[in-house]
Amino acid sequence: MFLALKEIKHEKLRYSLIIAMIVLISYLIFILTSLALGLARENTNAIESWNIQRIALSQDANVSLSQSLLTKQQVPAKLSGHEAYIGQVPVVAKASGEPKTSAQFIGLQSQQFIAKNMQLAAGHKPTTNQEVVVDTSFKNAGYHLGQKIRLSSTSQQFKIVGFINNAKINIAPIVYGTLTAWRSLKNVGPNLVASAIVSQTSHFSQKNDDLKYYSTKQFINKLPGYSAQNSTFAFMIGFLMIISLIVIAVFLYILTVQKLQNYAVLRAQGIPAKTLVGATISQAMILVISGLIIGTALTALTALAMPANVPMTFDLPILGAVALGLVVTGIIGALFPTRMILRVDPVSVIGG
Amino acid sequence: MSAIKLTNINKFFGHKASRVHVLRDINFTAEAGELSLVIGPSGSGKSTFLTIAGGLQTPNSGQVELDQQPLYALTAKQRDNLRLNKIGFILQAYNLLPYLTVREQFSLAERVKKQGNLTSSALETLLEQLGIAEFQHQYPAELSGGQKQRVAIARALYTNPEIVLADEPTAALDSERVKEVGQLLADLAKSQHKAIVVVTHDLRLRDYADQVYEILDGKISKTA
Ligand SMILES: Nc1ncnc2c1ncn2[C@@H]1O[C@H](COP(=O)(O)OP(=O)(O)O)[C@@H](O)[C@H]1O
Ligand SMILES: [Mg+2]
Numbered sequence: 057m058f059l060a061l062k063e064i065k066h067e068k069l070r071y072s073l074i075i076a077m078i079v080l081i082s083y084l085i086f087i088l089t090s091l092a093l094g095l096a097r098e099n100t101n102a103i104e105s106w107n108i109q110r111i112a113l114s115q116d117a118n119v120s121l122s123q124s125l126l127t128k129q130q131v132p133a134k135l136s137g138h139e140a141y142i143g144q145v146p147v148v149a150k151a152s153g154e155p156k157t158s159a160q161f162i163g164l165q166s167q168q169f170i171a172k173n174m175q176l177a178a179g180h181k182p183t184t185n186q187e188v189v190v191d192t193s194f195k196n197a198g199y200h201l202g203q204k205i206r207l208s209s210t211s212q213q214f215k216i217v218g219f220i221n222n223a224k225i226n227i228a229p230i231v232y233g234t235l236t237a238w239r240s241l242k243n244v245g246p247n248l249v250a251s252a253i254v255s256q257t258s259h260f261s262q263k264n265d266d267l268k269y270y271s272t273k274q275f276i277n278k279l280p281g282y283s284a285q286n287s288t289f290a291f292m293i294g295f296l297m298i299i300s301l302i303v304i305a306v307f308l309y310i311l312t313v314q315k316l317q318n319y320a321v322l323r324a325q326g327i328p329a330k331t332l333v334g335a336t337i338s339q340a341m342i343l344v345i346s347g348l349i350i351g352t353a354l355t356a357l358t359a360l361a362m363p364a365n366v367p368m369t370f371d372l373p374i375l376g377a378v379a380l381g382l383v384v385t386g387i388i389g390a391l392f393p394t395r396m397i398l399r400v401d402p403v404s405v406i407g408g
Numbered sequence: 409m410s411a412i413k414l415t416n417i418n419k420f421f422g423h424k425a426s427r428v429h430v431l432r433d434i435n436f437t438a439e440a441g442e443l444s445l446v447i448g449p450s451g452s453g454k455s456t457f458l459t460i461a462g463g464l465q466t467p468n469s470g471q472v473e474l475d476q477q478p479l480y481a482l483t484a485k486q487r488d489n490l491r492l493n494k495i496g497f498i499l500q501a502y503n504l505l506p507y508l509t510v511r512e513q514f515s516l517a518e519r520v521k522k523q524g525n526l527t528s529s530a531l532e533t534l535l536e537q538l539g540i541a542e543f544q545h546q547y548p549a550e551l552s553g554g555q556k557q558r559v560a561i562a563r564a565l566y567t568n569p570e571i572v573l574a575d576e577p578t579a580a581l582d583s584e585r586v587k588e589v590g591q592l593l594a595d596l597a598k599s600q601h602k603a604i605v606v607v608t609h610d611l612r613l614r615d616y617a618d619q620v621y622e623i624l625d626g627k628i629s630k631t632a
Contacts, residue, residue, distance in 0.1 A: 059505075063507040065507075066507035318504075321497075322516070324491070325491060325563075326488045326492025326493070331516075331520055403464050
């Protein structure tokens with residue numbers, strides 16, 4: 057620590073540049089992680105708020121909610137208190153004076169658990185087929201309670217009677233209404249009951265060849281674009297980690313090469329190799345940790361400055377894990393030059 | 409009892425056709441309280457001799473004993489420890505750490521070897537004798553070659569070693585400083601009962617030595 061600090065103090069410019077690199081890399085990794093997390097949440101927020109374990113879709117729907125349609129004959133005569141119907145249809149919401157918004161309409165049966173457990177941020181739950189509860193992003197866009205909106209090209213008007221937080225599925229805000237409203241928006245007859253049955257229990261199933269059952273996880277992973285998006289981010293973050301490993305290793309390597317002569321003399325004097333290795337590793341730690349602190353501060357400033365509609369989630373445990381990953385990367389990076397220090401031969405600087 | 413004893417040392421470098429016999433049947437002793445000088449031209453094997461005597465490299469045959477302890481029977485770690493505690497090296501390449509002030513150059517050894525180092529007043533006296541006391545808070549880059557060399561001498565003496573091994577300690581010094589360093593080493597040997605071995609091609613140091621050896625093509629011989 058003594059050697060590491062002295063050297064950093066003496067070579068301020070050189071080490072500031074290295075710290076600046078680490079700041080940029082860690083900032084980029086933090087922002088990408090938050091963006092990945094934010095987008096992932098916008099895919100799954102609503103599903104998570106439903107607290108469901110299983111979902112039943114049509115046999116042929118290929119795990120796609122929008123391809124699934126259940127008829128009266130396919131569904132059980134009566135659902136238990138742990139199951140609920142959901143009817144989904146994509147819509148475009150319009151109101152005079154407001155921008156058009158793409159949304160997902162979710163029709164619910166008011167007696168079933170999803171509608172019952174729904175926690176509103178404002179207003180009340182729909183009591184008629186012409187009333188809807190919408191995601192708060194509508195409110196942020198200028199919509200207000202009591203406002204009339206049209207959904208898709210139907211002439212039918214709906215009234216916003218409530219706002220609900222974090223009602224997003226597949227990156228679109230949700231408009232919650234009744235199953236009857238869903239039927240008319242989807243343009244299907246009374247013989248069709250819902251798009252899916254969701255259940256709070258993990259063993260929900262019926263002997264029925266027309267339905268196929270999935271865990272919530274399976275269902276989420278098959279949301280359009282969800283897995284592709286996540287793996288894209290995972291790759292970017294992984295590559296950035298590897299780049300930071302290379303940057304740290306290369307810098308420390310070059311710096312160590314320049315110091316090998318000095319280290320050889322110290323070894324000749326009997327200074328143990330572990331003291332010198334300790335100096336290199338603590339130097340890497342100081343560089344990475346100061347870089348991380350500044351990167352974190354920049355990320356916090358960004359989080360404050362970021363408008364609410366940018367899908368970013370700053371999750372401290374996850375960012376903490378990422379930061380820890382960078383520290384480990386720094387230690388691994390410091391291990392490459394360490395091998396040189398261990399092998400330095402004092403005789404190499406003697407004589408001449 | 410000799411502080412350093414080399415018996416029948418042979419050292420080769422290279423293989424087969426390019427094999428060179430650098431040290432030939434070296435027998436050498438150095439006593440505590442004496443300054444022993446080994447004089448020879450460039451390439452005669454002085455540095456190789458000194459590194460073998462100090463436990464930095466292994467001879468192909470022969471024995472090195474420090475205080476009657478066979479050096480190459482020790483593990484590498486034990487030899488590190490022995491060097492730290494008993495031997496002070498003054499090397500041709502002084503390699504001071506560029507980011508430490510003169511004073512801080514000593515604190516590294518202090519961190520590893522907690523006891524038996526010079527007291528701060530003794531260090532002060534030594535730095536004054538060497539004429540570098542006023543540079544204590546400067547960095548090596550601000551010093552001349554001769555000043556750096558004297559810092560390297562002080563660094564070797566700071567741990568108060570029983571044995572001092574010096575390789576061309578006067579290479580960068582002018583005649584005036586050569587006299588001072590020669591006198592200092594001779595005095596240290598006497599007053600603190602150290603065994604000091606200096607290898608050099610600098611004949612000016614002859615006057616301060618108790619024992620003078622000559623080394624030529626890897627063969628050592630005592631001169632009168
Ligand atoms: N590591 C080595 N490999 C091969 N030859 C060496 C090595 N070290 C020294 N030598 C050779 O050994 C001889 C003695 O070298 P050295 O001990 O450095 O002499 P001096 O210090 O007297 O100039 C020289 O010919 C030198 O080239
Ligand atoms: Mg030499």
